[in-house]
Amino acid sequence: MDGFTNALVLNNVDADAGDHEDFETKLESMLQVKRVSQITFLHSEALDRVPRIAHAFSTRRAERNEFTLGAASGNPVVQMNRIRFLSAIGTAGWPLLKLKQTHSAIVSDMESTLAATEPVEADAAVTRLQGAVLGIQTADCVPILVADSEARAVAAIHAGWRGTAARIAESTVSRLFSDFGIDPKDLTVSIGPHIGVCCYEVGEEVVEAIADPAAFERREEWPRAHLNLAQANRRQLLNAGLRDQQIEISSLCTQCREDLFYSYRRDGEKAGRMLSVIGIVS
Numbered sequence: 001m002d003g004f005t006n007a008l009v010l011n012n013v014d015a016d017a018g019d020h021e022d023f024e025t026k027l028e029s030m031l032q033v034k035r036v037s038q039i040t041f042l043h044s045e046a047l048d049r050v051p052r053i054a055h056a057f058s059t060r061r062a063e064r065n066e067f068t069l070g071a072a073s074g075n076p077v078v079q080m081n082r083i084r085f086l087s088a089i090g091t092a093g094w095p096l097l098k099l100k101q102t103h104s105a106i107v108s109d110m111e112s113t114l115a116a117t118e119p120v121e122a123d124a125a126v127t128r129l130q131g132a133v134l135g136i137q138t139a140d141c142v143p144i145l146v147a148d149s150e151a152r153a154v155a156a157i158h159a160g161w162r163g164t165a166a167r168i169a170e171s172t173v174s175r176l177f178s179d180f181g182i183d184p185k186d187l188t189v190s191i192g193p194h195i196g197v198c199c200y201e202v203g204e205e206v207v208e209a210i211a212d213p214a215a216f217e218r219r220e221e222w223p224r225a226h227l228n229l230a231q232a233n234r235r236q237l238l239n240a241g242l243r244d245q246q247i248e249i250s251s252l253c254t255q256c257r258e259d260l261f262y263s264y265r266r267d268g269e270k271a272g273r274m275l276s277v278i279g280i281v282s
């Protein structure tokens, strides 16, 4: 039913896309679709309520249905797309702190803007820097954005099945506490668009690695288990001391919603990348 509701709202977005006006549309209780300067992105209502936090989840949609923000392709258009995206979401000119993502459990504490020129090998980052954004690239994996209620620090996490198995979300919450003294109870978390349980069939090696039966769904019509990445990460966040009301979960599936997202499972090696960013306003 969620998919149906979302489709209706996004049809409205489609219908309005030609008038070049900035607008925002409510997508569901949690994520809002916005279009600014012809660039469509998603905003978290929960993160919007935290003062002095800038954030967004990108989509593939701009003038055309092609707006990759991934560097892996070596596409010179990517640099320009990133500049346009940061400008559309209100962070024009902010350094974009980049990660060299390897599906690891590494959490980097970004104390300078060096990562804007030389990506740091990690799959999550925390920072107290103001006027800079952390960026995570995905095309099915979960982007998770985290903010402290006082805007003392933010975090961004890339969690595919390997990162989830390595409990990277839990480690990131621990780092916010150990590095900055931030209580998990003061955090707001948005789990962004990712491949849904509808499409994410996995092998038994994944079931074993994640070691949390509640993160999987099995149905008669499915030959193998399906992984619910959002649930798996939600359960880690609860384990790390958060409560459910602090965690917002996107129900949009990157593989089902070809109109909005890139999907590695659907598109293979040629898949573009979405960028999810968060930063503190100085």
Ligand SMILES: [Zn+2]
Binding pocket: 195, 196, 197, 198, 199, 253, 254, 255, 256
């Ligand atoms: Zn799906």
